[in-house]
Amino acid sequence: MNTARFERSTLPDPVAYFNREGLRLVxxxxxxxxxxxxxxxxxPSLRVNVDTGAYKCMACGAKGGDVLAFHRQRHGLSFVQAARDLGAMA
Ligand SMILES: [Zn+2]
Known part of the structure; x- marks a missing residue:
C-alpha cells in the first residue's frame, strides 16, 4: 500500500527554490x-512572492499559488512527481 503523503510544510523556501531553478530575483x-x-x-516580467511562492507573469499570464505549482508547470510534472522532487512527500 502506498502511504506517501504530501507535507506542505516541507516545501522549499521560495527564495532558495527559485535560486536553485537558476532564476535571478530582482x-x-x-x-x-x-x-x-x-x-x-x-x-523580468514574472512576479514572484518570496513568502508564499505564488507567481504571475505580466506578459504571458502564467500563474500559480506556490513553488509546487511552479515546479509542475515548468517541468510538466504531476502533483506527486513535483512534490517528490521538492522533498515534500513524507
Ligand atoms: Zn511569461
Missing amino acids: GRGRWRSVVCPFHDDAR
Missing part, C-alpha cells in the same frame, strides 16, 4: 521580478 520586498521561463522574455 528587487526587494515580498514581490520580486524574474525573467519568465514560460515565454521568450526579454526583461
